[in-house]
Amino acid sequence: MEVIQLGPLTVGQLSYASPMILTMAELDAYHVSMPTTGRMQARHAGHEVMADPSTAAVFGPGKPVYTRHDGNSAELAIKIERAALEQELAGLLGRPVEGPIALPPAIDLSSGPSHAWSRLVRLLRDELEYPETLICHPLIAEQLRSSVLSGLLLSVPHQFHAELTGPAVAGPPRAIRRVVDAIHDEPERAFTVADLAAIAGTSVRSLQEGFRRHVGATPMAYLQQERLTRVHETLRRSDPLRVTVATVAHRWGFAHLGRFASAYRGRFGVPPSETLRSAG
Incomplete structure (x- = not known):
């Protein structure tokens, strides 16, 4: 076993x-x-x-x-x-x-x-x-x-x-705003979609429909974009002799470095290592 x-x-x-x-x-x-x-x-x-x-x-x-x-x-x-x-x-x-x-x-x-x-x-x-x-x-x-x-x-x-599989009612804008604020405050936190739904006070499906309608993305996609923004800002301010891309990525909640690098390049057009080098 x-x-x-x-x-x-x-x-x-x-x-x-x-x-x-x-x-x-x-x-x-x-x-x-x-x-x-x-x-x-x-x-x-x-x-x-x-x-x-x-x-x-x-x-x-x-x-x-x-x-x-x-x-x-x-x-x-x-x-x-x-x-x-x-x-x-x-x-x-x-x-x-x-x-x-x-x-x-x-x-x-x-x-x-x-x-x-x-x-x-x-x-x-x-x-x-x-x-x-x-x-x-x-x-x-x-x-x-x-x-x-x-x-x-x-x-x-x-x-x-x-x-569970029937039509979902979109969460109200106020509930969606609570989740957006929570993501902005702690993007590095290990949120699950259930955690975010609890913050909103809605079901997972209502949260997802509310994000689709009011934000234009899923909750987890929005969380990833906020994490990428924080990584980008941190790399631009960092000394390449003192920090690594992996350290910064892990700090902001990315555990799979290959997928992180791909998402970063798709968002900013360059690999994260280039952003770090340019900061130096």
Whole structure:
């Protein structure tokens, strides 16, 4: 077993050399099991599922789980703490949610949004072999955790799905202004879109629609542009013998230097290193 943990989200790579039967007591979290090799038979909450690389099994809180695994098989096991997934949903909807969320017993991973979600989870799995992965950097971890949780909620049916995917009402200008001010005050803060929605006092979807209507960009795109502005200003004032581009980029919330450099060049027409050299 290999595991990567991002707060309430845990992704594990499990391998079984021999056939295995597992019985688990009542769960206190949401689990998704995605076989990558071989098959897994699962029984949970009155449902029986045969999971394989194209079908994931899903287990909700409050019921025991029985699974039978093939020999020479492997799977990705995703665990999401109950409170975290329900809070993520509440943030997306902009109102309290009474769980549990009735996720389906099986997910078709062969196409559509669920397939895209499975690729996101595999990205986390691929980082397991790198002890110094940027995925564990707080700025990246928060974004990825939220993406995995909201992606699951958006890609599978449940009792809140129609409300979650229906038309959104734009947040009012005053709420959008609060978020803009918060971004200007602390652009280096590891904001997630849920954090910004909480500042606005709206749902995530209302915040996004309000930004589209009143600002002309998504909240996270606006945050990135503000961070790029701060980096540019800092580089222009800095001594190239005393600071590096990486130090300045990290200071203003950029963890992935390759993507930062590309975004900077797209915004200012030159690489950040040139701006720093010209300051000297």
